[in-house]
Amino acid sequence: MPIDPVTLAILKGRLEQVADEMDATLFRSAFNPIIAEAHDASHGIYHGETGDTLVQGKSGLPIFVGVMAFAVRAVIDKAATQGGPQPGDTWIFNDPYDGGTHLSDFRLVKPLFRDGKVFCYLASVGHWHDVGGNVPGNYNPEAVECFQEGMLIPPVKLFDQGVYRQDIVDILSANSRLPNSLYGDLNGQINALELGERRMNELLDEFGDQTVDTALAELQERAARLMRAQISKLPDGVISAEDYLDNDGIVDEPLKIAIDLKIEGDRMELDFSRSSPACAGPVNISRSTTIAACYVSLKHIFGDVPANGGVLQPVRFVIPDNSLLSATAPKPVGGYTETILRLIDVMFQAVAQIAPERSNGCAYGTINALSIAGHRKNGQRWVMFSFFGGGHGGHMEGDGLNHANAPISTATIPPLEILEAAYPVRFTQWALRPDSGGAGQYRGGLGAIYQIELLEEQADAFLFGERGKFPPKGISGGHDGALNIFEFEKDGEIRNPPLVSKMVGIKLHKGQRLTLKTPGGGGFGDPAKRARNAIERDIALGYITPEAAERDYGYSPLAPGDQA
Secondary structure: OOOOHHHHHHHHHHHHHHHHHHHHHHHHHOOOHHHHOOOOEEEEEEEOOOOOEEEEOOOOOHHHHHHHHHHHHHHHHHHHOOOOOOOOOEEEEOOOOOOOOOOOEEEEEEEEEEOOEEEEEEEEEEEOOOOOOOOOOOOOOOOOOHHHOOOOOOOEEEEEOOEEOHHHHHHHHHOOOOHHHHHHHHHHHHHHHHHHHHHHHHHHHHHOHHHHHHHHHHHHHHHHHHHHHHHHOOOOEEEEEEEEEOOOOOOOOOEEEEEEEEEEOOEEEEEOOOOOEOOOOOOOOOHHHHHHHHHHHHHHHOOOOOOOHHHHOOEEEEOOOOEOOOOOOOOOOOOHHHHHHHHHHHHHHHHHOOOHHHOEOOOOOOOOEEEEEEEOOOOOEEEEEEOOOEOOOOEOOEOOOOOEOOOOOOOOOOOHHHHHHHOOEEEEEEEEOOOOOOOOOEOOOOOEEEEEEEOOOEEEEEEEOOOOOOOOOOEOOOOOOOOOEEEEEEOOEEEOOOOOOEEEEEEEEOOOEEEEEOOOOOOEOOHHHOOHHHHHHHHHHOOOOHHHHHHHHOOOOOOOOOOO
16 A cells, blocks of 8 residues: 655654654663763664564664664564563563673563554663673673673563563662662663553554554665665775774784675675684674664765665675674673774775765774772762763864764763762863864864863772774875873873773772873865865864974964965
8 A cells, every 4th residue: 555755754753753752761761871861772663573673763872773673583583482472571681692782781672562463563772880790881801701791681571461570670680780770771761662652552543553554664665775776876896995903802913894895786795704703802793783883884874865674675794604793602792882883984984985975084983981980988889881982084074073972873972060970080171182183174073081080099990992003094085083092090100001992900099090082083185175264273272283283284374464
């Protein structure tokens, strides 16, 4: 049954609103600042038979939406072994090898029934504050197996035909350093799914199941058609790019992520065969995470294509077994964010060779996952986990964003006021980092400088970062951004991690400080083409120093009487 364009547009907006309301419900009710403030969570609507992405929320993390399609399929497969899903069922799990990312990200999947049949699945994912493991906050750069990163929960029923499984919650709580935070985040996700179910039933009652189902199918088909049309505009052939991770946290050797991107008519092949094999440390990612990161990359490159599973229909993936990008249990995957950021970088670098107008300089390329943990004077445990911002790449239409979040998400950097209110720390510096953006006709955005002072008597700090050896690349003649730098005080001296961007067990005492200097983005285009007034504005704002202006742009102030 065909659907008219007006009804299709209305339903598209209404369906997106359902996902957006689920996002908002969790953000407003979560106990954990990483969800409540930074929005490290996401919600979506998924196909009742295939698990394909149908609709995603606009406020959560797109990387989660892509991976959740695999998570929903895992639930469909698990339910099939138990007689099929039943009304009132909800599954919970965090298995990173079966539709997951890393152990901190817990997924809830709920079937929506209409007339005794599954119409679709609703799904919620959120980054929980602490899920056990060797390191508070779970970003353990020294992990050599997933059991050192936290508890691993396969798909199990949290609700069994509407009956709440308190025993499951008790197991989860017993394995967290912060069970109250876990309790709040879990119930926020439950409430988000319940709201999504109500809103979907209201929508289906108003428009009819068949009409909504037709609209969902049409939206997927339109995304696939648009994607094929966009690919067909690119020249046929193979383009290659590669970039590197500093190390795996165990062995101080670089790890390659390489792509050979093949265009043939309206089809695209993404071949990652030249990438490094699976490694000992926690920068491996699963095949599903790799595909989800490519989904995010393609949505950046082809921004006008609707965000649903149709995006991937014209795309073929070549990801060898035992690759860094197809890890299986029990390989550690806690630092998956660093690897998918590099994967997105090589996608940008490859496309820049044939369609620079669709690409941009690489973003800063690391979330700099930092945990500081200890006990208050009353014995209460505290764990501060946060991620930090940097510069985005310059592009054909202008300079990159300063101090933005990673391109895997629409999350925000937690405000320092929230972090200082929640934890015994003080930010003595929170500023843009001059000269950190790559020079270019359009400059890369600036990274940031964060300096954190401990206010309690003692604590331990843990860092999981990247881009300490390989800077964010510029494209089309643009220069690279600055490297990542981490400093800490020890024995009256300023030290750096032996592995540059990763370290565990940094002992802090009251008054001692940690400093992060995050990378800027890569530049776009020849710096010689940058407008003189743009250079002068950058100097006036403190974005670049006069020395950098002369070195990178050949700029010198005009003598009196000279004309610009």
